[in-house]
Amino acid sequence: MLSSVGRVRLESAIAAIEGGRGVARAAASGPIHHLLACPKGLRGGIHEWFGQERFGDPLGPNAARARHWWPPIGVLTHVARRAVELWPDRRIVWIGGRCRPYLGALVGGLGVPGQVKRDLRLLHRSIVVEPSDQAERIWAIDLALRCAGVSVVIAEGSAMTMAMSRRLQLSAQDGGTIGLVARPPWERRTLSAARTRWCVSPAPSSNVEPRWIVELLCCKGVQPTSEGARQCVVQRDHETGDVRVDAHVADRPAAAQESARSLQHTA
Amino acid sequence: MLPIDLLRRRNRHEACNTPHNEQKNASLVLVHTVHQQQVVASCCALARKGGVRAGMSLAQARAVLRPPPRVEPFDPVRTSTTLEALGMWASRFSPRVSIDKPDGLFIDVTGCERVFGGESQLAQRVLRDLVRLGITARCAIAPTFVGAWAIARHGALRCSCVSSQTLRDALAPLPVAALRLDMQTVLGLREVGIERIESLMSLPRSVLPARFGAQLLLRLDQALGQAIETLVPIRPVDLPRTVRRFEGPTSRHDAIEQTARALVREITKHLHTLECGATRLVLTLERSDLPPLDLPLMLSHPTRNEKHLWSLLRPRLERAHLGFGVEAMELVVRRWGRLAHEQTEAWTDREQGGDARSHDRACAQLVDTMVNRLGNSRVRQLSLVESHRPERACQPRPVMIDARTRPTAHCTPHDRPTMLLDCPAVANVVALSPDGPVHHVRRDTREHKIIQSVGPERIASEWWPMRQGGASMHHTTRDYFKVQDDDGRWLWIFRVCETGRWFMHGAWV
Structure with a gap:
């Protein structure tokens, strides 16, 4: 049984041998593209995002599983930034102690030599809420999802039951907001009423920018597609802080050859 | 001394700011910048004893003081605001209180001294209450305002009461600067050897205006009660408030809730006539067997929305301890802000779901509701702080819905994690x-x-030394x-x- 990282590596290798097929072809179109380009389609529902386990814990494996994990802040921030561009009057609400972003997520254009002007829109439109327990957290998410002045709610959703997710889904439908719920990776088998479920895991990169494998696990009301179209490698853009489909994986010469070949077949 | 006292009050927890240590060790000097030069704005008693005066440059103050003084920036806005608050506080002694900037108060106690047992008792009580607030003061009661000003600031005693019979004798040994004259007139009088008020009073009145202007005689007459001096009293702001009294103590929740709802309705109507919205309200329950219970509400945005205010107040009221019953309820608006005029709209943009103002209002209501349940420290906004320390570079602050107030700190240019x-x-x-x-x-x-x-x-x-940092x-x-x-x-x-x-x-x- 291959892990997701191993599977991508293998597919990349096969794609390299075959001349750019495989993941590159899958990355050219799919739900991830739509998600990264415009998050309008996510309105009126909650979407679960499974993060990764935290690294370097001195505690034992069981203790680490109980407490330590990272939400996929990089991809969630990208969606939030697109939402700020689409609805500049509305706010972004971050709920939960784990969903507290830092400068790299909130400020665009950090670390770019010579660039003085930073993109602070997301920082100025963000509200951070830190409830003390789960009941307060669910109450706060519910309230924020129903608010007309909020466009995106990014919340921690660990140990969320089916009833809770159903309640939040109804709230998001009622308010027309986007609910992005980050969950720990070991809760993938938990039942949920979320409209879509995504998994984000780290991917090795050749440059200094982080890469992630974004995989669509489940999408309600949509016909299942091939496995290749449901996952994609994305990379953080150094200059803007946004996330885009990795150009190295979706290499254009290979895609051009593929399209040219299909055109020849048609002729 | 008022700025010094305010600074001491703020840093009371620091051991180095206690009077004992200050007398023993370093003096305190407050500076402000005048023409690119740091000038002493105020100083403590120890520094004054060492020869430091307001208006002196910081370099001169450092030269005369041993050990070197502790230097802090002077905050004129805070001093002025505190003085106004002190003026409101002093209205408990008399209904006519006026502010004498930068650090004085005039209280017209005519007819009020009998309430406090006489003038000397009143003066003692003012000083005692100010000491309790952590403010060092001098107090004088005199028949004229200029006379009281002169005796309080230049007299030998910290607290003195002068009658109309002894006023002339009390003023005689004081310097001419005690008449609130400008510096040019004081220097001119000093050039001709007139340094005390008794010397001034012995001169013929007809020769003084020609050389020193009409102000000198006017001040002298005002000090002696021969000319009128007018003061501008502080006008206490009439807070919007509504009160309901029950016939007897009641512990019925439905009656209390209904009354509170009526109070909220009345206060929103009152705010509507004032064209403003409340940002801080206090509901006070006067209980029969217990002290009054205050239920404060802090709002992030001015509002007069009855439904919203009631949704915030109701859970607080349900949790309140009523004791043996509530005798009266009072709702007071402590702070308020202007609300822009709103036109009634028949249609709204369905795609956008309203304009920016309605979004801000909805968001403010969300923040208020969350703060009411979770507390102010759990609903925050992040802001940049000019610091290289990663844990300090992004700090939480209270949510400000008003988009015009934005922090302008510079951000670190280096790559940072998410x-x-x-x-x-x-x-x-x-x-x-x-x-x-x-x-x-x-x-x-x-x-x-x-x-x-x-x-x-x-x-x-x-x-530089970190004040808050304790861990290594x-x-x-x-x-x-x-x-x-x-x-x-x-x-x-x-x-x-x-x-x-x-x-x-x-x-x-």
């Missing part, structure tokens, strides 16, 4: 050499090889590395230069 740990976690890191690059990181039982590393970026503590961790020099392990995770780890220990501080996730 998440930061609240407290750095100890990491098991193996480096090839003590100062060399990271080779691998141990996790549980496995070893993860580091395949890429960027750094180090050295971040040291600020050189915050005063170390760190070398930060951005490393990638063989699974593709990018981590932000650092090595403490002093100890050589490794910590994980954040990640790009």
Whole structure:
């Protein structure tokens, strides 16, 4: 049984041998593209995002599983930034102690030599809420999802039951907001009423920018597609802080050859 | 002395600011910048004893004081605001109180002294209450305002009462500056050898205006009660309030809720006539067997929405301890702000779902509701702080819905992780050499090889003393590395230069 990282590596290798097929072809179109380009389609529902386990814990494996994990802040921030561009009057609400972003997520254009002007829109439109327990957290998410002045709610959703997710889904439908719920990776088998479920895991990169494998696990009301179209490698853009489909994986010469070949077949 | 007292009140917890230590050690000097020069605005009694005066340059003050004084910036806005608040506070002694800037109060106690048992008792009580507030003061009661001003600021005693019979004798030994004259007139009088008021009073009145202007005689006459001096009293602001009294103590929740609802309705109508919205309200329950209970409401945006106010107040009221019953209820608006005029709209843009103002209002209501339940410290906005320390560079602050008030701090130009740990976690890191690059990181039982590393970026503590910092961790020099392990995770780890220990501080996730 291959892990997701191993599977991508293998597919990349096969794609390299075959001349750019495989993941590159899958990355050219799919739900991830739509998600990264415009998050309008996510309105009126909650979407679960499974993060990764935290690294370097001195505690034992069981203790680490109980407490330590990272939400996929990089991809969630990208969606939030697109939402700020689409609805500049509305706010972004971050709920939960784990969903507290830092400068790299909130400020665009950090670390770019010579660039003085930073993109602070997301920082100025963000509200951070830190409830003390789960009941307060669910109450706060519910309230924020129903608010007309909020466009995106990014919340921690660990140990969320089916009833809770159903309640939040109804709230998001009622308010027309986007609910992005980050969950720990070991809760993938938990039942949920979320409209879509995504998994984000780290991917090795050749440059200094982080890469992630974004995989669509489940999408309600949509016909299942091939496995290749449901996952994609994305990379953080150094200059803007946004996330885009990795150009190295979706290499254009290979895609051009593929399209040219299909055109020849048609002729 | 008022700015000095305010600073001492603010830093009361610091041991170095206690009067005992101050007398023993360093003096305190407040400075402000005038024409690119740091000038003394106020100083403590010890510095004054050492020869420092307001208006002196900081370099001169440092030259005359041994040991060197502790220098703090002067905050004129805070001083002025506090003086106005003190003026309101002093209205308990008389209905006519006027502010004498920069650090004085005039209280017209005519007819009020009998309430306090006489003039001397009144003066003693004013001083005692001010000392309780942590403010050093001098007090004088005289038949004229100029006379009281002169005796309070230039007299020998800290508290003195002068009658109309003894006023002339009390003023006679004081310097001419005690008549509130401008500096030019005082210097002119000093040139001709007139330094005390008795010398001035002995001169023929007809020769004074020609040489020193009409103000000198006017001040002298005002001091002696021969000319009228007018004061502008503080007008106490009439707070919007509504009160309901029950026939007897009641502990019925439905009656109390209904009354509170009626109070909210009345106060919103009152706010509507004032064209403003409340930002702070207090509902007071007067209980029969217990002290009054205050239920304060803090709002992030001015509002007069009855439904919203009631939704905030109702849970507070349900949790309130009523004792044996409530006798009266009072709702007061402590702070309010202007609300822009709103036109009634028949149609709204369905796609956008309203305009920016309606979104701001909805968001303000959300914040208020969350703050009401979770507390002010759990609903925050993040703001930039000009600091290289990663944990200080992004600080939470109270939510401000008004979009015009935005912080303008500069952001660090370096790449930073998307998440930061609240407290750095100890990491098991193996480096090839003590100062060399990271080779691998141990996790549980496995070893993860580091395949890429960027750094180090050295971040040291600020050189000036940190007031809040207590832990030694915050005063170390760190070398930060951005490393990638063989699974593709990018981590932000650092090595403490002093100890050589490794910590994980954040990640790009």
